[in-house]
Amino acid sequence: MNSKKIHLKSFGCQMNKLDSSLLAAALTENGWEMTDSPAEADVVVINTCSVREHAEQRVFSHLGHLQHLKKSRPRLLVAVIGCMAQRLGPQLLEHPAVDLAAGPEQLHEVPALLQQAIEERRKILAVTETIRRPADSPDVHTVSEKLDEFEVAYDSDENHLKSQAFIRAMRGCNNFCTFCIVPYVRGPEVSRPPKVILQQAQKLAERGIQQITLLGQTINSYRYTENGRTYTLADLLEMVSQIDSIRWIHFITSHPAKMEDSVFEAMARLPKVCPYLHMPAQSGSDTILKAMNRGYTARQYLDLIEKARSIVPDLAVTGDFIVGFPGETEEDFEATADLIQKVRYKNCFIFKYSPRPGTYADKRLEDNVPAEVKQQRNIRLLELVNKIAEEDNRRFLGKTLEVLVEGPSKKPHLNKAESVDQPQLIGRTAHDYIVVFNGPAELAGRFVQVRISKTSALTLFGEISPR
Numbered sequence: 238m239n240s241k242k243i244h245l246k247s248f249g250c251q252m253n254k255l256d257s258s259l260l261a262a263a264l265t266e267n268g269w270e271m272t273d274s275p276a277e278a279d280v281v282v283i284n285t286c287s288v289r290e291h292a293e294q295r296v297f298s299h300l301g302h303l304q305h306l307k308k309s310r311p312r313l314l315v316a317v318i319g320c321m322a323q324r325l326g327p328q329l330l331e332h333p334a335v336d337l338a339a340g341p342e343q344l345h346e347v348p349a350l351l352q353q354a355i356e357e358r359r360k361i362l363a364v365t366e367t368i369r370r371p372a373d374s375p376d377v378h379t380v381s382e383k384l385d386e387f388e389v390a391y392d393s394d395e396n397h398l399k400s401q402a403f404i405r406a407m408r409g410c411n412n413f414c415t416f417c418i419v420p421y422v423r424g425p426e427v428s429r430p431p432k433v434i435l436q437q438a439q440k441l442a443e444r445g446i447q448q449i450t451l452l453g454q455t456i457n458s459y460r461y462t463e464n465g466r467t468y469t470l471a472d473l474l475e476m477v478s479q480i481d482s483i484r485w486i487h488f489i490t491s492h493p494a495k496m497e498d499s500v501f502e503a504m505a506r507l508p509k510v511c512p513y514l515h516m517p518a519q520s521g522s523d524t525i526l527k528a529m530n531r532g533y534t535a536r537q538y539l540d541l542i543e544k545a546r547s548i549v550p551d552l553a554v555t556g557d558f559i560v561g562f563p564g565e566t567e568e569d570f571e572a573t574a575d576l577i578q579k580v581r582y583k584n585c586f587i588f589k590y591s592p593r594p595g596t597y598a599d600k601r602l603e604d605n606v607p608a609e610v611k612q613q614r615n616i617r618l619l620e621l622v623n624k625i626a627e628e629d630n631r632r633f634l635g636k637t638l639e640v641l642v643e644g645p646s647k648k649p650h651l652n653k654a655e656s657v658d659q660p661q662l663i664g665r666t667a668h669d670y671i672v673v674f675n676g677p678a679e680l681a682g683r684f685v686q687v688r689i690s691k692t693s694a695l696t697l698f699g700e701i702s703p704r
């Protein structure tokens with residue numbers, strides 16, 4: 238056992254956050270001490286994201302700082318793990334600050350690789366040579382088993398908020414949307430056995446977790462065949478629902494082309510499955526959707542939303558959009574704005590297109606929308622999304638909502654008075670609305686009733702209601 242200090246910095250999506258927390262638990266169990274300060278660390282690990290150019294630039298700027306730090310602390314060891322490590326491989330190792338690069342499929346090996354890098358004092362590369370291979374190849378099976386073992390072993394309390402936990406239902410993606418790097422860095426789609434997911438959910442429930450979110454790049458593609466039976470996402474939702482102390486279940490992210498009614502029916506039938514759907518459209522223009530290889534038209538997407546709302550009437554829908562995709566005209570952009578107006582999303586993430594090396598869009602499509610046009614369109618869509626959310630959220634004024642408390646609010650909301658025993662708390666409703674109110678910090682992890690007295694596009698404000 239050693240007692241060296243390690244600083245772990247994580248970029249990117251919920252999958253990455255989960256990977257980081259599993260790794261932190263594994264390292265702590267192996268005698269490492271976690272530190273928030275890179276300056277006092279013996280090892281710095283950066284868990285990276287490749288989905289947007291901006292995320293990679295931030296990693297490189299971070300590596301620049303570490304290179305500088307290494308001048309005064311030459312024994313500092315720097316590891317880059319995750320999607321960027323898989324994407325760039327040996328190129329990343331050429332960076333003077335980097336000692337170890339390990340991809341997402343090597344997550345379980347990182348503690349041992351760090352030890353090896355320390356002992357041997359040489360650069361180490363651990364990535365998958367051919368990441369795009371069939372999901373049923375023996376190699377994928379072996380890797381999945383090892384990652385599953387790692388996940389079950391290190392899914393500790395520290396990985397989650399007091400009240401809620403994330404469980405990976407599947408890894409990878411087979412969709413090859415033309416803008417997306419994920420299939421090239423996270424490999425083929427593999428669903429985890431329902432038995433393992435259920436065991437994890439059970440264990441978390443025993444520790445007091447009340448909300449579970451099932452994770453997958455296209456969670457509604459979940460399929461696992463065992464003893465002649467194929468389990469789907471609807472089956473998983475049903476199974477997790479049966480755990481007594483779990484109150485709320487979410488699942489992200491849904492792909493419109495893969496959606497089945499059984500998921501909406503499960504939502505309507507099972508009270509614990511929250512009426513919340515994150516289903517990115519990416520664009521409202523059929524020309525752009527085709528160029529993105531999304532597999533649906535705007536009409537099909539709208540019909541799907543209509544059907545979902547006919548089965549689950551109070552469904553809250555969130556989405557992602559890319560503006561400035563190659564060839565996007567003003568007319569295409571207007572079609573996206575039109576779709577947003579029709580769906581009336583609870584909230585959307587809007588991204589400016591940036592080519593990701595190695596993707597179809599990067600190789601075959603010209604990034605021909607000027608940066609200022611992308612910026613303009615980004616602002617216009619954000620304004621539209623916020624306007625809709627602001628209008629729709631007013632319906633909550635005077636209503637009392639059930640809220641699962643996450644804990645003290647990190648961003649102070651200026652309109653709220655705060656006292657030592659009644660700090661500003663943050664929580665979420667079953668529909669994933671953010672609610673801010675004052676109350677004792679001990680409420681973290683508990684359900685409370687909050688009467689809403691003020692609303693904005695992204696946040697609801699209120700007071701704890703005695704009822």
Ligand code: SF4
Nearest residue numbers: 410412413414417419
């Ligand atoms: S569905 Fe498309 S956007 Fe989502 S991870 Fe897969 S390739 Fe990327």
